[in-house]
Amino acid sequence: MVRERPGITRTAAAAGLGIRSGAATELLARLREGDVVDETPAPAQGRGRPTTILRPHPRGPLVIAAELTVTGWRVGHADIGGEPVIDAQATRLQGDPERVLGDMADAIREIHAHHADRVRAVSLSVAGTISDDRLVQFSSRGWRDVDLSRLTAQLPTDVDLPVLVGNDATLAGLAEARTGSARGVGTVLHLMVGAGIGGALIVGGVPAMGAHGGAGEYGHVPFGDRTRLCPCGAYGCWGLTVDGLALAALLGERPPRNPITYTRRVITRARRTGFDDVARRAFDTVGASLGSGIAGLVNIHDPDMVTLGGLATPLRDAAVTAFDEAYLAGLMAFRKQAPPPVVDGVHGEDGPLRGAAIRGIDHITTADALALWIERR
Known part of the structure; x- marks a missing residue:
């Protein structure tokens, strides 16, 4: 509370x-x-x-919250209020996984040294596919099977902090359900478009994480072209139809190195100069794919509400009619009279880090964790 x-x-x-x-x-x-x-x-x-x-409490327990995105990283800390305070960050990913995670581990060590008697867990958000404590796919960088537990390798040997690892879209959905646009809603489906599309189903404020933390990889359901091979190894992935690479292909432009930056730039340009016929068809195609895919997930999960994060919001705004028509057409007949509302998230780019903080706080404020904290105090 x-x-x-x-x-x-x-x-x-x-x-x-x-x-x-x-x-x-x-x-x-x-x-x-x-x-x-x-x-x-x-x-x-x-x-x-x-x-x-x-x-x-000003001397209360803390969680170290961190995020690794396709472009950089941030590390900070949060008390049980859940508001992350950024302590260190990098706006570019320099080098291989060893170097990047080493820099993040250094930042975590510094935070722990400053708050040694208060830090109770490390919670990490990653813009990639997770399995337990490993980053199994980070397509934008070509990284595979990266051990994320090394983030605490720089801590003193007598310190054993739990490391909680989650996908960025899953944690952004957690933030929206707890403190954002879906606060108080029973069942929420969150979708986030970045370099692909991911999301989470949150029931009663708790996200479905899956057996190994890899749930919510909605971009890899076969809603797309079944003849196209995705970098994940599957054919027909939905994410191939809604991200910046799809938009560039529809516009007849070269594949961008950074699909997220490219999509933002194209949307800004179209809003400034107007949508010509090529741009209108491109955005309508992407918007319709986004809408029909969400309808399919609504038919599966039966949520009270759908929330959007990342590039999903501006992509829908650029093709409202196409999105709405595809969303309604994809719903089962009994849902069409009162379809679950699709609303914008409020946390924006901070959603994954906020979600990481919330997940960490959940971990350190269980009855057992608080009993151990108070005993040690």
């Missing part, structure tokens, strides 16, 4: 938890004594007994 409702009062927290004021007082005293939650006086609002605002 402290994370999802910043500035919540003790009275409101007690009501939200369904407990009496006396029980809330006892619970908060224990959390404050254990350096978990703190209280500050709320602004006076007329007569009556003053209440307090709850906030993360």
